[in-house]
Amino acid sequence: MRIIQGCSAIDLKKMLQGIKVDPCGINIMQPKASFYLVKLSSLACIAANILKQEMLSLGGDAAVARDTISAKIKTTDCLLMANLAQLKRLNQKLKHQPFGLNKIAKDLALALENYRKDRFILDLGKHKLSLSLRTHIMGIVNITTDSFSGDGLYSIVKNPCQPARQKEAILKSILEYAQKLAKDGADIIDIGGESSRPGAKQISCKEELARVIPAIRKLVKNIRLPISIDTYKPEVAEQALDNGAVIINDITGLKNKKMLKVAVKYNAAVIVMHMQGTPRTMQTKPYYVSLIDDIIDFLSSAVSRALEAGINRDKIIIDPGIGFGKTLEHNLEILKRLSDFKILGLPVLVGASRKSFIGKILGTQPKDRLFGTISSCILASINGANILRVHDVREVRDALRLSDRILKQ
Numbered sequence: 242m243r244i245i246q247g248c249s250a251i252d253l254k255k256m257l258q259g260i261k262v263d264p265c266g267i268n269i270m271q272p273k274a275s276f277y278l279v280k281l282s283s284l285a286c287i288a289a290n291i292l293k294q295e296m297l298s299l300g301g302d303a304a305v306a307r308d309t310i311s312a313k314i315k316t317t318d319c320l321l322m323a324n325l326a327q328l329k330r331l332n333q334k335l336k337h338q339p340f341g342l343n344k345i346a347k348d349l350a351l352a353l354e355n356y357r358k359d360r361f362i363l364d365l366g367k368h369k370l371s372l373s374l375r376t377h378i379m380g381i382v383n384i385t386t387d388s389f390s391g392d393g394l395y396s397i398v399k400n401p402c403q404p405a406r407q408k409e410a411i412l413k414s415i416l417e418y419a420q421k422l423a424k425d426g427a428d429i430i431d432i433g434g435e436s437s438r439p440g441a442k443q444i445s446c447k448e449e450l451a452r453v454i455p456a457i458r459k460l461v462k463n464i465r466l467p468i469s470i471d472t473y474k475p476e477v478a479e480q481a482l483d484n485g486a487v488i489i490n491d492i493t494g495l496k497n498k499k500m501l502k503v504a505v506k507y508n509a510a511v512i513v514m515h516m517q518g519t520p521r522t523m524q525t526k527p528y529y530v531s532l533i534d535d536i537i538d539f540l541s542s543a544v545s546r547a548l549e550a551g552i553n554r555d556k557i558i559i560d561p562g563i564g565f566g567k568t569l570e571h572n573l574e575i576l577k578r579l580s581d582f583k584i585l586g587l588p589v590l591v592g593a594s595r596k597s598f599i600g601k602i603l604g605t606q607p608k609d610r611l612f613g614t615i616s617s618c619i620l621a622s623i624n625g626a627n628i629l630r631v632h633d634v635r636e637v638r639d640a641l642r643l644s645d646r647i648l649k650q
Contacts, residue, residue: 277353381422381431428466482509560589
């Protein structure tokens with residue numbers, strides 16, 4: 242006898258096949274073994290009471306506030322507890338119910354479809370990345386002077402008599418660095434010209450263009466990997482895409498309408514990130530009513546704007562924004578509950594590499610956070626991350642090769 246906990250759908254199917262269950266029986270049994278908790282917010286008490294009774298009749302349950310049945314309160318949150326088969330039957334019942342329950346049926350069906358989606362093909366023009374086969378890696382190229390991680394590749398020209406020679410030397414070092422990331426196993430190269438560390442000062446659009454555009458031109462000619470531009474400025478994104486970049490990595494979550502127009506114009510992929518505040522203010526007492534719900538609401542709105550603007554769904558990636566307006570506890574909760582973001586039905590990118598929450602736990606400086614980075618990356622991958630944005634590509638790639646072999650064989 243043995244008790245099996247946390248069994249994946251693939252492992253369950255293998256066990257049923259091992260018992261030699263009829264294929265039709267396997268299709269019937271699998272949904273019964275997939276258990277879900279579904280949270281609904283601010284339901285009218287009459288709807289919540291009906292939902293509770295329907296769940297009980299199906300063998301599941303629904304948790305509501307204690308005063309729901311007496312209607313001493315107007316609304317209540319509700320937590321459904323059921324397997325997939327029960328939720329599907331519930332959905333059929335709710336379709337014909339009043340009090341807004343028919344809308345809940347539609348929302349529930351979409352939520353389950355999104356949450357169970359595990360096959361993503363990221364369309365990057367001539368590059369197509371199958372994100373379901375393994376966890377992909379985005380290698381970081383910081384063309385800055387003040388990167389928090391100490392890996393900035395941009396040097397200020399100190400000798401006015403030899404600026405051209407120094408600029409060429411900088412470009413050479415950037416290319417060599419990016420080539421090393423590619424050799425180490427990066428799937429995407431992410432180039433940024435402005436630091437977004439806490440308290441970072443803004444630089445002009447002209448300065449950012451001078452840093453990133455020559456580098457992008459150089460990399461596109463010499464590296465056969467998709468290039469991402471890490472910027473929130475539409476002018477920088479447009480010139481980057483015009484010179485060969487195919488992804489916009491926007492820390493402001495596409496708030497600027499001009500950025501949406503640029504993405505549509507070039508048919509670019511977009512990374513929609515959550516950030517509370519700005520890099521200069523984001524770590525000043527960040528606060529959330531409900532951390533995960535607040536981030537999901539933000540990302541959902543941003544994705545809707547992108548879709549309405551004309552960006553294809555297979556070109557959108559979401560990023561919960563580790564370290565961007567988050568406390569240590571916030572970052573840990575995001576990593577622990579990363580699978581919650583699957584409800585949006587989109588690939589998830591996580592950037593935990595060398596972040597300060599690792600340093601606070603381990604008492605280390607950015608360049609000494611390799612083991613903490615690897616640990617965070619593996620946990621993120623297990624909990625649903627499709628892409629990891631990292632500095633130490635080879636080390637993270639080696640760790641992922643093992644974890645992916647175990648989890649995604």
